[in-house]
Amino acid sequence: MDGEAIIEQLMTPAGRADPYALYELARGLGPVASCGPDLVLVTGHREADQVLRTPAFRVADTELREQWEPEFADHPAKVLLSRSILESNAPHHGRMRSLIASVFTARRVAALEPAVTAAVHALLDETAAQGADGSPVDVMDTFAFRLPVGVICELLGVPAEDRYRFRGLASDLTAALELVADDNELAAADAAADELSGYFTELAARRRAHPQDDLVSALVQVAAAEPGRLSGHELLANLVLLLVAGFETTTNLLGNALALLFEHPGAAAALRAGTFDPQGLTDEVLRFDSPVQLTSRIALADGLEAGGVPVPRGTGVFLLIGAANRDPRRYTHPDRFDPTRRDSHPLSFGGGPHYCLGAQLARLEAAVALPALLARFPGLAPAGAPERRDRLVLRGYGTLPVTLG
Template sequence: MTDPTQNPDFPKDPYPAYAAMRSTSSVQPVIAGSSGRTSYLVTGYAEARAALGDARLSKNTAVFFAGKRSRRRLHPAVAHTMLASDPPQHTRLRKLVTKAFTTGAVAELRPFITRVTDELLDQWSVGEPFDFVAGLAVPLPVIVICELLGVPQADRSDVQRWSAQLFAAGAPDVIDAASHSMADYMRDLVAAKRRDPGSSLLDRLISARDEDDHLSEEELVSLAVLLLVAGHETTTNALGNALLALLQHPAELDRLRANPDEIPAALDELLRFDSAVNTATFRFTTEAITLGGTGIPAGVPVQVVLGAANRDPKRFPEPDRLDLDRNAAAHLAFGHGIHRCVGAPLAKTEVEIALRSVLARFPEIRLAQPHSKPNWRRTQLVRGLESLLILT
C-alpha cells in the first residue's frame, strides 16, 4: 500500500489512518511515493515495543546507505549521530551523557527552569491573544539545553532556527543546508571552548575527547549537535501538544488547575495521548525477521510509529479518550530499550513546571479561536504545533 504519511493532510490528524492500518495488520509494507522504496510500518503497541528492543533491527545508517547513490548532502555530524549507531559504539557514547540527565541531575535544574518559565510568562498580556508555541514551548527548552551545553545567548535564535529546519518535511535542500550550518557552528563552539574552557556539559565532553580520548573529534561534534537538537525539539512539541489536549478537554484542565500536584502523574497520559515524536528514527533489518505475524526480509527499513502504538486499543482501552486516571506509564513516547530518549527526565520536568506555572498564573486560559483547526507542523518524524493562539 502507499505510505499514508505522504498525504499532505496527514499531520492534521494521523490517528484515523493508523487505526485503519492496524485493523488490517499491525505490521505492513508501504511504498513511499517519492522514492518508491518499500518499508514496513509498525503501528501496534506490542509489535512496536518488540521492534524497539530487537537487536536485529539496526540503526547504523552508514551501513545501510553504504554504496547507495543519494542526492542528499546531510552533514556527517547530523547523518551519523549516536541515534544512528549500534552497540558497542552506542553504549560508549550514551554513557558519556547519561549522568547529565539523571533524575537527580535534573532536580538540580528545577530552580533554573522555574525562573526561565516565570521570565517568559512575565511577557504575556492578560486578555490579548498569545502564541503559546512561540512564547513558551519553543524558547523554554531552547534556553535550558543551550544553558546546559554552554551555547552563548546571542547564538540561540540561530540554533533554534536551524533545528526547526532539520525537520522541514518535503524540503531536503533546506534540511541539508541546516545540517551544515548546525555542525559548522558546533565545531566553532568546540574550538572556542578549548580556548576558554568552562563547566558546561559540552566542556565535559571536550575533556572526554582531549584527555581520556573516549571520543573522536567527529563523534564530539555529532554528539553536541544531537544533544542540542533533541534536547529541545521533543520538549517543544510535548508542551504544545499537552496544553492543546487540556484546552480541548476542559474538565481535565479544571482538574489539574484545582490539583496541580496531580500534574506529574498526568504527564504520562498526556504524552501517550499525542506523542511529541510520531515515528522513531531509522531502523533496518539485518536479517529476515517475523514481527506481528508479518515476515520482513533482510535489509529493508522498518518505521516504528510511536504515535500509533500509543493509540493501540489492545494496550490502552479507548485510546482516543484523554483519561488522566489511566496508568499510561508504559507509553512509548520516549521510545523503549537502549535507545530510549536519554533526556526524558529533563523533558518531563520542563513540561511539568511549565504547566504548573501557566495554570497557576492564568486561571482563565482558553483557546483564542476555539473552533479553528490547530496549525500542525508538516513533518513526519515529530508531531507538534506550528502555533497555538490562546487567551489568558
C-alpha cells in the same frame, strides 16, 4: 486500503495533519503488516516495543545509508545526523552514548528543578507583559519554545544571547528526518547543518581554551583526552543533536498538551487545582498525541520476527508510534484523552538501546511548566485557530495563539 497505500497517504499534507484515521486503517491489517517485499508496518504496542528492544533491529546508520542512498553523502544534514547516537548502531552507539550519559546524568537533570521553576516564572512574567493589553500571544514562541531551549542551552553552556536563534535552524534540520523531503527542504536542512556545525565548532574551541561547568566543556575534554572514544566529527554531531533534541520534542509536547487542555477544560481545571499528578497528564499527552509519531528500523539478522510475523534480513520496519500508543489491546478507550490513566507506558521516547536520553528532562519541564501556566492565567483561552507544522515524524504546532484573560 493496503499498507503501501496507507504509507502514501501518510506522506500527503492531509495525512500528516491528521494521521490517526490512517493509523486505524493500518491497524485493520494487523499489529504487524507487510507493505511489499521489503517493508513491514507495525501498529501494535507490544510488537513495536519488542522491535525497539531487539538489538538486531538496527537504525539506518552511515554504512547502510551509503549502500542504499546514492545521494546520502551530498547532504550535510544527513551526514551530520548519521554521526550522532540517533543514527548509530553498536559498537559505535554504545561507545558514544555511554560518554554522553556520563555527563548528562539523572542526578544532574533532577538538580535542575529549581532552575526550571525559575525559568518558567520568568517566561510567564514576559508572556504576561506581552499580552497585558489583551492582544493575542503566540504561546509556542513565548513559552513552549523558550523554556526548553533555555534549559538545554544552560546545560550545554550556550550563551544566553545565542539561544533564540535555534528554533528555525532546528525546524530546517529535522526535515531530514521525515520520510519525504523535497529539494528545497533538504537544501534548508543542509544549510542548517552547516550553520549549527560551525556554531559548535567555535563554541567547542572556546571551551577547549577556557573550560566551564557545562556539557560542552565536559565532552570537549573527553574528546581531547581520548579521541578514540569520541572523534571530532562525532563530538559536533552529538552536540547538535543534544541541542535540537533537547528542545524540539519538548516544545511539541508543551504545545500539544496545551491544545488538548483547551479541548478538555475539566482536565485543565484539575491540573490548575492540583488534584492530579502532572506527570499523569504528561504521559497521557505523550500517548494521545505523541511529539514523535514514527521511527524505523532494519532487520539485520536472520530469523527475526515481530509479533510472530517473520521479518527477513534486510526488511525495513516502520514503527507507527502514534498508532501503537492507541492500541486497543493495550489501552481501554484508546481514543479518549484521560490524564487519570495509570501505567500508560507510551512509546514516545522509544525503547531499548535508543531510549531518549532526555526523557527525564522533558517530563520535568512539562510537569513544572503546565500547572504554572494555568495557575498564572486562569482565563487562558485560544485566540483563533492554531497552525500545525506540516510534519509526520515530529508532530507539533507552529503557532498557538492565546489570550491571557
